[in-house]
Amino acid sequence: DTGVSQDPRHKITKRGQNVTFRCDPISEHNRLYWYRQTLGQGPEFLTYFQNEAQLEKSRLLSDRFSAERPKGSFSTLEIQRTEQGDSAMYLCASTPETGELFFGEGSRLTVL
């Protein structure tokens, strides 16, 4: 399968713990996006990379969130000191340029 893959698919954690999600984009895609989706809402933009450069980060994102794409391939999204409000589906998507996004199946986070 050469699509976008995300890991883990599901994560249950206690409030205050750190969690990390990984995204492996389609190999030739240089742009990688992270979105968050909560119940009843559309996906909300978090951040995006062009190759290894993080070009934009949402102002809605607190300092507890950090993302990296060290070699311009896979990316990680870390949430420190999780809160119940962080419970959501975290979606990764990649694209070769500015065309359609190719999404992974998402990582669902539940913070107890």
Next chain:
Amino acid sequence: ILNVEQSPQSLHVQEGDSTNFTCSFPSSNFYALHWYRWETAKSPEALFVMTLNGDEKKKGRISATLNTKEGYSYLYIKGSQPEDSATYLCAPNILTGGGNKLTFGTGTQLKVEL
């Protein structure tokens, strides 16, 4: 924050019915309009990417139109089938100087019943 509105929020139709959804968005600094279908337990999948005013695109029984001057797009499904049940998301790409990203609406949840 861009205001992207989709209506209706949800829709129940019978198999064979035709239906349409609306997406409205800011018309200034428009670059492109995306439509995605998101089935439960799967990843969102692109249906159309539209850029030109008056654009019409078609994929099987699904088609879409675009009006960039007034800031809206319609998605049509002809002869709905149960496999069309999904959430349909629209996402304009507006050039705001803040980078190239899509802003999604809240979606229209379609349920097609036998």
